[in-house]
Amino acid sequence: MTTDPPGAENARAREQRLDALYAAHGRSVLAYAVRRAADEDDAADVLAETFLVAWRRLDDIPSGDQALMWLYAVARRILANQTRGERRRQRLAERLGRELVSALETVAPSEPAAVPIVAALAGLGPDDREIVLLAAWEELSPQQIGAVLGITQIAARSRLHRARKRLRALLDHPAEVDEVDQLNIQEAV
Amino acid sequence: MTPTDVIEILGAANPLPRGVAAALPLPAGESELLRGIVADRSGTTVRAVRVHRRVRRKFALGLAVAVAAVAAVTVVPFGGGGGGPTPAFAAALVRFANSTPRLLLQIPGWHVVFVEQDPSGGGEMHFARGRVNAQGMPATSLTGEPSLLDRYAQLNWGTNQIERRFIQSGRQNIPTGLGVPVRRLQLEGRAHGWMDVIASLIFGNREVSLRMTVKNMSDLRSALLALTQVDATTWLEAMPPSVIKSANSGSAIRQMLEGIPLPPGFDATKIPGVNTTQTNYYLGTELTGAVACTWIADWNQARTSHNTAAESRAIAAMATAPKWPVFRWMSRQGAWPQVLISYAKAMRSGEVTEGRPGIPLVAAVNSGLGCAQLGVHLGPGSNDFQPVPLGSTQIR
Numbered sequence: 001m002t003t004d005p006p007g008a009e010n011a012r013a014r015e016q017r018l019d020a021l022y023a024a025h026g027r028s029v030l031a032y033a034v035r036r037a038a039d040e041d042d043a044a045d046v047l048a049e050t051f052l053v054a055w056r057r058l059d060d061i062p063s064g065d066q067a068l069m070w071l072y073a074v075a076r077r078i079l080a081n082q083t084r085g086e087r088r089r090q091r092l093a094e095r096l097g098r099e100l101v102s103a104l105e106t107v108a109p110s111e112p113a114a115v116p117i118v119a120a121l122a123g124l125g126p127d128d129r130e131i132v133l134l135a136a137w138e139e140l141s142p143q144q145i146g147a148v149l150g151i152t153q154i155a156a157r158s159r160l161h162r163a164r165k166r167l168r169a170l171l172d173h174p175a176e177v178d179e180v181d182q183l184n185i186q187e188a189v
Numbered sequence: 190m191t192p193t194d195v196i197e198i199l200g201a202a203n204p205l206p207r208g209v210a211a212a213l214p215l216p217a218g219e220s221e222l223l224r225g226i227v228a229d230r231s232g233t234t235v236r237a238v239r240v241h242r243r244v245r246r247k248f249a250l251g252l253a254v255a256v257a258a259v260a261a262v263t264v265v266p267f268g269g270g271g272g273g274p275t276p277a278f279a280a281a282l283v284r285f286a287n288s289t290p291r292l293l294l295q296i297p298g299w300h301v302v303f304v305e306q307d308p309s310g311g312g313e314m315h316f317a318r319g320r321v322n323a324q325g326m327p328a329t330s331l332t333g334e335p336s337l338l339d340r341y342a343q344l345n346w347g348t349n350q351i352e353r354r355f356i357q358s359g360r361q362n363i364p365t366g367l368g369v370p371v372r373r374l375q376l377e378g379r380a381h382g383w384m385d386v387i388a389s390l391i392f393g394n395r396e397v398s399l400r401m402t403v404k405n406m407s408d409l410r411s412a413l414l415a416l417t418q419v420d421a422t423t424w425l426e427a428m429p430p431s432v433i434k435s436a437n438s439g440s441a442i443r444q445m446l447e448g449i450p451l452p453p454g455f456d457a458t459k460i461p462g463v464n465t466t467q468t469n470y471y472l473g474t475e476l477t478g479a480v481a482c483t484w485i486a487d488w489n490q491a492r493t494s495h496n497t498a499a500e501s502r503a504i505a506a507m508a509t510a511p512k513w514p515v516f517r518w519m520s521r522q523g524a525w526p527q528v529l530i531s532y533a534k535a536m537r538s539g540e541v542t543e544g545r546p547g548i549p550l551v552a553a554v555n556s557g558l559g560c561a562q563l564g565v566h567l568g569p570g571s572n573d574f575q576p577v578p579l580g581s582t583q584i585r
Contacts, residue, residue: 034205047222093218095222117199127375
């Protein structure tokens with residue numbers, strides 16, 4: 001009979017928690033990253049960095065549905081605040097990136113009718129764009145969007161309402177809104 | 190049928206739908222990733238401590254500068270608050286005021302038109318110059334007439350809890366040339382020569398963001414300098430008539446519940462935060478939400494126990510939702526009634542579909558109406574709206 005070294009049980013429990021967290025939410029976070037990253041390798045890196053943060057802050061992660069919102073928030077900040085070069089330091093996701101390239105080759109492209117709205121998305125500011133994408137692609141409620149963006153449900157609801165109106169206007173009257181050039185004055189790092 | 194809602198149209202353009210993501214064949218990459226993460230021993234604890242310390246120093250600096258900036262502002266008498274005797278606000282309302290950042294945009298001619306704070310402590314205020322529409326807010330359309338664009342501003346603040354979790358992003362104040370400490374400054378759009386700008390600042394221990402439309406950066410600087418933290422009385426004096434003073438909340442609750450079939454034993458005074466609700470609309474969402482959640486909890490219980498009479502009673506009660514008197518005016522101000530009515534209609538099937546594979550009603554309602562926050566527990570299945578387990582091809 002072998003005896004585990006001190007702390008081994010705790011380490012195993014943490015690993016099990018990480019495995020459970022990934023089993024519950026990993027594919028959702030991966031999908032979030034694929035929808036926004038430059039390519040498959042970058043998406044895999046965002047996923048790796050997100051779960052690395054989760055591993056290091058395992059005790060801070062809320063339970064249930066809120067865990068996914070927490071992970072989305074981390075992934076969002078990684079996408080926004082890190083350059084691609086910084087993300088690739090870990091090299092944890094090289095194999096996953098390669099597998100993702102081949103797996104995504106079989107995914108059917110989105111409906112052609114939706115192309116104009118994807119183009120119109122470019123006319124939204126980054127905050128408005130993210131809020132409509134969280135609603136449309138991650139299928140989050142205003143309450144969940146609020147948790148991801150760190151704003152209240154009330155704020156999320158009204159911002160989503162306004163972003164929808166803007167997107168609708170961009171879709172209906174692209175000529176009128178070509179002056180809505182999106183420009184980040186400055187984004188804090 | 191051609192979808193008309195932009196979210197629905199955009200949903201069809203999802204490059205990787207949830208069910209497809211769940212079914213992607215990734216035989217080894219994920220397990221290799223997880224083992225690599227677990228093997229990571231790169232000074233986790235030390236690094237975490239260092240990050241915390243660095244963030245704290247940044248916040249301390251930001252706070253000091255923010256306080257200095259506020260102290261430098263000349264206080265302008267605001268709205269109709271000055272002159273008369275100071276009204277005595279009920280203790281509950283003062284407590285509520287003190288739970289907010291107590292900020293006002295102190296620019297002559299501007300006034301508060303809207304304020305809401307949810308029970309978790311995050312909230313939103315709207316300020317307007319001049320007249321407002323029936324909803325209490327100026328039009329905000331980008332394609333509206335230019336003169337409308339500089340008439341409103343929106344202030345949002347988060348909860349302390351959210352900030353503790355999210356504020357550790359390592360962001361700090363950025364050089365803007367505005368002379369005001371700003372953590373983030375973003376141009377959301379331009380129209381008719383105006384800029385739609387969001388500026389995030391720290392007041393006390395909270396991050397707030399001010400969104401407004403300005404002609405130039407000088408106007409933005411003036412607005413940011415006019416954002417002033419005031420005492421509770423000054424803040425309450427500036428509230429619009431739509432804010433329910435706590436002394437009137439009992440009668441407001443009775444009026445709003447008129448014509449609504451209440452579940453057995455329903456007691457509105459037990460709704461968390463109902464006595465510190467700030468606006469008619471928000472009080473309406475809490476009351477009707479609690480009623481709907483309670484009926485749907487009864488319905489869920491009845492289905493579980495095969496009590497068809499109780500199930501039918503709950504369905505019949507909720508079927509009256511489209512005619513609830515309070516929804517007549519609430520539907521002009523927001524989408525809450527529409528959402529609640531859609532849940533009422535879904536009680537017959539037990540699923541919310543919205544054109545996609547169905548989500549169990551109790552799970553959708555729990556998330557959509559925030560039943561847990563309203564003190565109502567829906568029972569079995571209410572937390573089932575979870576992403577797919579690894580390797581599953583099902584949507585849920």
